[in-house]
Amino acid sequence: MNRIQDGLARFACLLGTLCVGLLAARAQSTNFYVFLCFGQSNMEGFPGLEAQDKGPVNERFQVLAAVDFPTLGRKQGQWYPAIPPLCRPSAGLSPADYFGRTLVSNLPPHLKVGVVNVSVAGCKIELFDPDNFQSYAATAPPWMQNIIKGYGGNPYAHLVAMGRRAQQDGVIKGILLHQGESNTNDKDWPRKVNAIYQRLLHDLQLRAEDVPLLVGELVPADQKGACASMNKIIQTLPQTIPTAHVISAQGCAARADRLHFAPEGYRELGRRYAAKMLSLLGYEPGRARPGNAQ
Template identity: 60%
Template sequence: MKKELLVCQIRSLCCFFVLTALLNTVSHAQDKKFHIYLCLGQSNMEGYARFGPQDTTVDERFQVMEAVDCPDLGRSMGKWYTARPPLCRCHTGLTPADYFGRKLVASLPADIRVGVINVSVGGCKIELFDKDICLSYIATAPDWLKNMANEYGGNPYARLVEMARLAQRDGVIKGILLHQGESNTNDTLWPSKVKKVYDNLLTDLGLPPGSLPLLAGELVHADQGGVCAGMNKTIATLPQLIPTASIIPSDGCPDAPDNLHFNAEGYRILGARYADKMLALLGYKNPH
């Protein structure tokens, strides 16, 4: 009798664990129509320009996963929100990611949502996102950069991976947006350093090698007097190392007086260009 009772108890426990697993699977069901993009870089991806009223009206199909806690905005790390700026940290500005997402949801079928995760740090070198040396890089960085990195738990790359893994429960990662290079100007090894970051991201997210598009934006163009415009020649070589990489042109994108950052209109134009390229890669013709 005791043996039969024990068998019944074991069976009940097994049924409980199976049911719990099924419920967890359902609650974290991946929506293949939720397209997610990872954004990283330095200040131009972080968002330098102030956003205006026209930038705060956003389709709810465009979402942002907050990568830090922002109590003043009513946002918590790891949660999705309608993608009203700021899309990076709590007090950042307009970024190409804003109008990338807006253009996508305006151009894609109405049943597709778009989400972005933006982990960027103004003034950083690409080395900040190299998981093998990022901590030593931060250790020798100025205090202002350390303070920004600390908002990501002291390791921006690890935070990006952490948030991306959470996002993979909800949707499908479709691409990576990069805007970085000002702090690596004249660094001929930059493309290989970017490739290492790209390869590590895919590995750490359990994605096949070379499976995601990488959209890399040019720095402020020479036609705007860009002080780092010479780096665009190096950025242009990125597809030679990463066949899935595409370069997003910055010519004609207005910039700020420092000739280093874009102004708000420049971000709007550049973000839409990122979207145009992604739409073309997704097979949508004439996305304009």
């Protein structure tokens, strides 16, 4: 009798597990395309928004708040219309903005797009190394440490946590990176990026062939970029990561500091990220440039 009871208990436990799995599968929509974004200040978004960028935006473009946005009424871990800033309350326009706007303007109307942005201004790529970030973070200036604290002291772990939260609702279709200014001329940068990419794939149970890595160039030489020499190293990334794709920044307008893009530069760079992603998804990007609510 005890064996029968034990067997029934195990069956009930298994049945419960299966039911939970089925409910999770139902909750997750394959029509909701999610993209993880990380990097330093240009992916974070340089402060200052122009009127044309403030919205409204198409309701099919959503942002998962990676931190609380008190003045905007956003809570960490919840989805909201993707009106900038998308990364942190004090950030501004970034490539992620017009990446998402361009995608929803070109994808079929039944598809939604969501972005998750965990970026840290001024950081080296080492900050996203889950095994060695502590030593780098310990030497960071106070202002950067405050940003890191906002991500629970571990930006990589926070990105993974937010990625898992996003997977409850949608499917991760790509990863966007914009970083390198703080690693200028670091020839080991491609290996470091690959290590992070592979770890993200493992921790989020993703496959490289399903989740490409899109990496943007820094302010280029034609804009007198202060770190333009790093673009030669960035351009070699596909040699290390076959599923990586480099997004050109040629002609993307820069600010006077020669490190950050101007708003029009962010818009164009975001469209270029989107054009590449659309082609990888099997869609032909349209020629129209999306406005705020398209």
